[in-house]
Amino acid sequence: MDDVETLCSRLIRVDTTNYGGGESAGEREAAELAATVLSAAGIESKILERASRRSNVIARVSGTDATLPPLLVQGHLDVVPADADQWSRDPFSGEITDGYVWGRGATDMKDFVAMVLTVLGTWAREDRRPRRDIVLALVADEEDTGAYGAEWLVNEHPGLFDGCGATISESGGYSYHVTNATGRPVRLYPIGTAERGTSHLRLTATGRAGHGSRRNDDNAVVKLISALDRIAHYQWPIRLTPTVTAFLQRTGAALGIDVDLNDVDGTLQRLGKAAPLVENTVRNSTRPTVLRAGYKVNVIPSTAVAEVDTRTLPGTEQELLATIDSLLGPGITREFVHRLPAIQAPVDSPWFDAMATAIRSQDPDAVVVPYCMGGGTDAKAFARLGIPGYGFAPLSLPEGFDYRAMAHGVDERVPISGLHFGTRVLDHFLSHA
Numbered sequence: 001m002d003d004v005e006t007l008c009s010r011l012i013r014v015d016t017t018n019y020g021g022g023e024s025a026g027e028r029e030a031a032e033l034a035a036t037v038l039s040a041a042g043i044e045s046k047i048l049e050r051a052s053r054r055s056n057v058i059a060r061v062s063g064t065d066a067t068l069p070p071l072l073v074q075g076h077l078d079v080v081p082a083d084a085d086q087w088s089r090d091p092f093s094g095e096i097t098d099g100y101v102w103g104r105g106a107t108d109m110k111d112f113v114a115m116v117l118t119v120l121g122t123w124a125r126e127d128r129r130p131r132r133d134i135v136l137a138l139v140a141d142e143e144d145t146g147a148y149g150a151e152w153l154v155n156e157h158p159g160l161f162d163g164c165g166a167t168i169s170e171s172g173g174y175s176y177h178v179t180n181a182t183g184r185p186v187r188l189y190p191i192g193t194a195e196r197g198t199s200h201l202r203l204t205a206t207g208r209a210g211h212g213s214r215r216n217d218d219n220a221v222v223k224l225i226s227a228l229d230r231i232a233h234y235q236w237p238i239r240l241t242p243t244v245t246a247f248l249q250r251t252g253a254a255l256g257i258d259v260d261l262n263d264v265d266g267t268l269q270r271l272g273k274a275a276p277l278v279e280n281t282v283r284n285s286t287r288p289t290v291l292r293a294g295y296k297v298n299v300i301p302s303t304a305v306a307e308v309d310t311r312t313l314p315g316t317e318q319e320l321l322a323t324i325d326s327l328l329g330p331g332i333t334r335e336f337v338h339r340l341p342a343i344q345a346p347v348d349s350p351w352f353d354a355m356a357t358a359i360r361s362q363d364p365d366a367v368v369v370p371y372c373m374g375g376g377t378d379a380k381a382f383a384r385l386g387i388p389g390y391g392f393a394p395l396s397l398p399e400g401f402d403y404r405a406m407a408h409g410v411d412e413r414v415p416i417s418g419l420h421f422g423t424r425v426l427d428h429f430l431s432h433a
Contacts, residue, residue, distance in 0.1 A: 004423050005101050005416045007037065008114035009094030011077075012103035018078040018143040026053030027077040027140040030110075034077070034138050037117045041124035045136075048157065054148035057138040058160055061120065061130060068132035069165030071433060072387060074378060075113045076142030076149065076170075079105040086410045100413040108407035109170045111414045112393040113138055115423045119430060122423075130430050135164055142378050145338065150378035154385060164387045166351045171373050172391025173359060173425070174418075175366070177399040178273040181256035185399075188251065189359050190277055190371035191352060192391020194243035196284075197312040197342030198376050199320070202305060203227065205332045209302040216300050221293045223331050224304040228288045230327045231308065236283040236320075238264050239313050243372045246347045247278050254367040276404070281372040284320050285311045307337055311374065314342040340380045345388035351433065355392050358429035362421055363396065392429070396421035 002010065014030040031047050034057045038045045045059035055077070060070075082091035082104040089095050091104040101111075116136065123129065137160070139149035146152070153160065172192035180186050205227070207220035240248075240261060248267060252259035257270045264282050268275045286308050293304035312320050324334065346352070347370045356368035379389025395418040397403050406412045 004114050004118040004419045005096055007117060008101045008106065008111055008414065008419060009096055009103070011110040011114055012094035012101065012105050013092055015092050016078045016105070017081050018141060019081060020144045022144075022147075024054065024078065024141070027055045028053040030077040031055035031057045031138065034113065034117060037121065041121045043120060043124070048153070050148045050152045050156075054140045056140055056149055056153060057136070059136040061123075061134040061136070063130045063132040063134070065131050066133075069163050070133035070135050071430070072135045072137060072161055072164040072167035072382060073116055073430070074137040074139060074150070074167055074169050074382065075109050075116065076139050076378060077110075077113065078140055078143045078149075079108065079110070080143050080408050082412075088411055091412070096416070099417065100415055101419070102411070102413040104412055106406065106412045106414040107403065108412070109393060111395070111419060111422070112170060115393075115419060115426050118423050119427045122427060128431065131432060134430060135161060137161075139378060146378055146381055150381035154381045158385055161382065161385055161387065164382075164385075166345070167379060167382050167387050167389045168355075168392040169377055169379055169389065170391060170393045171377060172371070173355065173394035173422075174403055175363070175395065175397045176274070176277065178255065180254070186254060187363060187366055188254070188274060188277070189363075189366050189368045189394070190247070191355050191368060192373050192389075193347050193352065193370040194241060194314060194344045194372040195342060195376045195379060195389075196281060196372065196374055197314070197317060198338055198340045199310040199312050199317055200337040200339070201308045201310050201324070202335050202337050203308065203328065203332055204335075205304045207300070207302060207331060210300045212298040212300055218331070219300055220302060220304040220331070221300070223329065224293065224306055227328050227332050228306055228308075230329075231286050231324065232288055234286070234323070234327060236285065238282050239284070239316050240264070240282065241314050241344065241372060243344060243347060243370050244278060244281055247369050247371045250369045251278075251367075254369070277371050280374040281313065284313055284316055285309075286320075286324070312342055313372075314344045317341070340376060343380055343383045343389060345390055351388070351390060354433040355390065355429055358425045358432070359394060361428045362424050394422040394425040395419070
C-alpha cells in the first residue's frame, strides 16, 4: 500500500479529463487503479459502465453492527480540463515537491479518493472494521451531468445504496483561517450541509431579420442584451436557509461578532475573512455566461441565444423563475439547460456531530460550522434516494493557501501534511460514526 501522497500522485497521473457533452478521456484506468488498491486490502469491488471507459467503482466494507444504516462514501474520478501552457508544472505529472502534490484533481477530488483508499488499506493491515457498513462509490462524470456516473447509478442501480443513512463527499471539512474580534487566529472547519440548486437557463430572443444598416425595432440581439442587463443587475433578495442561519450564528459566536439576521449585509461586513464562505449563499444568483447571435456584421439575425448560470437556494426556485419571467420582456422564451434541485441535510444530527468530533480529534481548537455550497456535487443525485449529503473531505491547510482557488484552477495542488491530517480524520470518522 502506497502512502497517501504517492497514491494521490498516481491517481493524478491518470488523465481522466471530462470535456463535457459526453466527451471524455475516460475514467477506466483510474477505476482499475482504485480496484487494485481495494483488492490489496482484501475488498472486493466491481466496475460498472454505462458506456465504454466511463467507469464507476463500487465496493462494500462490512461493519461490526449490522443494525446500523450504512454510510455512503462517494467521490468522482473525473477532472476538468487543464491548459498545460498556463501551468508551472505538467498538470498530469502528479509531481511531489515543496510539500505539495501537484496536478489536476489534487483537490477536486483525487485527494479524497486517495485518503479513503488509504484508510481502507490501514484497516486491512491492522485487521480493523468500522461500526457500520461502508458503501464506496468512485464515480464518473461528476464534472459534467453525472449521466455516466451518479445519475446513472441512481437510476439504474439504486439497490446498491439501499438503506444508506447519509453520504459524504467533496467540499467541506477543510481548515479556513480567520481572526476573531480581538485579532486572535481561529481555524474554521466548514462542513457542507446544503447545496444551492442548479437551474441553468437558455434564453432565446426572436425578432425580424434584416439589413444591419436599416432601422429595426424588432432586433433579437437588442431584446436579448436588454433582458440580460436586467437579469444581471437584479438584486436578488436575501433568503436565509437553516444552514446559512446556523453558519452565521455559530461563526459569529466563535468570532465574537454581532450577528443581526435582519441586517445580513452588515453582518457579512463584520465577518471579515469568514464572509466568502457564506456571501454567495444568502441569495439566489443569475450570471450570464454564454452568448450566441448572428453570422455576419451587416445582417440582423432573427434569433439570439444566451445561457445563464442560475443557482437557487432550497425552496426558492419558483420565486426565482417568476421573477426571471418578469424581467425577460416580450419575444424571449426560456428553457432549462440543466436542472437539479437544492438540497439540505440536517445540521443538528449525529452525522454532523461525528464529523465535528473527528476533526477535533486532530485539531482540538477547531471551530466546526455548517455551510451551504454555492455550487453542487453528486450528493444531489443520491438525495433522490432519500440519502442526506454532507460535504466532508477534511484537509488541514496552511494559512494563506487559497484552497478555494484550487478546484478548476491553475497550478492545483494539495499539501502533503493536509493529506495526512485528512486521512487521520477520515479514519476516526469512518471507524466510529
